[in-house]
Amino acid sequence: MRLPQIDQHPPDSTVAESVLDQLADALVSEGYAVVDDLFDPLLIQSLRTEFDRPDCQFKTAGIGRDQAFTVARDIRGDRICWLEGQSLAATRFLGIMGQIQIGLNQRLFMGLFDYESHLAFYPVGTFYKKHLDAFKGRSNRVLSTVLYLNTQWDCYAGGELVLYTRADDAVLQRVVPLAGRLVVFLSEDFPHEVLPATRERYSIAGWFRVNTNTAGVVDPPE
Ligand SMILES: O=C(O)CCC(=O)C(=O)O
Numbered sequence: 278m279r280l281p282q283i284d285q286h287p288p289d290s291t292v293a294e295s296v297l298d299q300l301a302d303a304l305v306s307e308g309y310a311v312v313d314d315l316f317d318p319l320l321i322q323s324l325r326t327e328f329d330r331p332d333c334q335f336k337t338a339g340i341g342r343d344q345a346f347t348v349a350r351d352i353r354g355d356r357i358c359w360l361e362g363q364s365l366a367a368t369r370f371l372g373i374m375g376q377i378q379i380g381l382n383q384r385l386f387m388g389l390f391d392y393e394s395h396l397a398f399y400p401v402g403t404f405y406k407k408h409l410d411a412f413k414g415r416s417n418r419v420l421s422t423v424l425y426l427n428t429q430w431d432c433y434a435g436g437e438l439v440l441y442t443r444a445d446d447a448v449l450q451r452v453v454p455l456a457g458r459l460v461v462f463l464s465e466d467f468p469h470e471v472l473p474a475t476r477e478r479y480s481i482a483g484w485f486r487v488n489t490n491t492a493g494v495v496d497p498p499e
Pocket residue numbers: 397405410423437438469470471480482
């Protein structure tokens with residue numbers, strides 16, 4: 278039986294003002310949010326099929342940028358492909374993230390200027406050790422996002438995202454990487470790690486950035 282070509286028709290959607298209100302409130306009070314019903318399940322299915330596109334050249338992710346870039350499998354083992362609206366599903370995804378950008382700027386004056394994101398595939402047993410996505414004043418990444426694309430993830434499979442408090446390194450939240458779940462957190466404030474899993478793990482990680490000119494520092498080569 279042929280499966281329907283769902284990836285041809287991912288639905289377009291508008292993020293409700295009430296969802297943006299809740300997201301903004303959570304960022305102000307907690308610094309992070311976990312949202313489960315923002316994305317249409319059909320779009321999530323389409324985004325999962327992006328990983329099978331022949332034009333997506335997955336590279337082993339590294340640490341650092343430009344000349345400082347190194348692959349370090351003892352730190353992270355994911356394989357990534359940058360997202361640039363290669364398909365209707367990717368365009369829809371970026372459209373939703375654009376609505377979140379505008380919605381948060383209107384509510385919190387965050388000055389979010391653009392958004393970069395990549396598909397991330399963690400082979401079985403791989404992980405991403407505890408890290409910060411941005412260091413104060415040294416990066417233009419201000420808000421991290423992760424959208425999970427894993428259907429029927431059971432709680433014994435591992436692969437959780439663990440968020441820690443910056444002050445005392447206590448576990449703040451363990452997030453199961455379930456399809457459709459979006460995690461948003463302030464990039465400078467939460468050390469986090471991805472635990473190894475007994476199955477392949479699919480997600481889209483992204484970062485809202487402020488304009489480097491207004492941040493005062495050019496995105497550093499690291
Ligand atoms: O996939 C996740 O849960 C988090 C990924 C992450 O921390 C990163 O790519 O910087």
